[in-house]
Amino acid sequence: MRTVLRQRLLLAARTDAHAVFNEEVWTTRCLHCRRVLQLRADGEPLGAATLEHVVPQSWFGMASAQALTARVGGDADDPRNLALACASCNHGKGRHHDANGPRDARAIEVVTALLDKRLQRWRDA
Ligand SMILES: [Zn+2]
Numbered sequence: 001m002r003t004v005l006r007q008r009l010l011l012a013a014r015t016d017a018h019a020v021f022n023e024e025v026w027t028t029r030c031l032h033c034r035r036v037l038q039l040r041a042d043g044e045p046l047g048a049a050t051l052e053h054v055v056p057q058s059w060f061g062m063a064s065a066q067a068l069t070a071r072v073g074g075d076a077d078d079p080r081n082l083a084l085a086c087a088s089c090n091h092g093k094g095r096h097h098d099a100n101g102p103r104d105a106r107a108i109e110v111v112t113a114l115l116d117k118r119l120q121r122w123r124d125a
Pocket of ligand 1: 030031032033034035085086087088089090
């Protein structure tokens with residue numbers, strides 16, 4: 001796996017109040033379904049952990065998403081916008097509300113709730 005991706009996975013774990021580091025393994029839960037997810041100390045996923053961009057990367061720069069993107073400093077890779085999600089949840093999200101884009105009120109509602117959840121789990125690394 002690419003180094004930059006491993007670094008972002010680790011950043012998501014370090015800034016996640018639910019993540020525990022024990023015996024060289026990070027353990028936390030999927031932002032969506034709360035399934036247990038694990039990373040090695042170097043950021044390599046053990047099993048189904050994937051990197052979730054809470055506000056979709058494609059929404060940055062779009063006027064209709066500005067209120068959301070501002071909450072993460074306007075940067076898709078800001079750690080506040082990064083979370084661990086299992087592969088099935090992450091890909092399911094891509095097929096559903098992300099695809100509708102930020103002009104869709106329901107999509108905004110879903111992503112806002114997810115970002116609230118991520119920020120409630122925030123801790124300083
Ligand atoms: Zn999940």
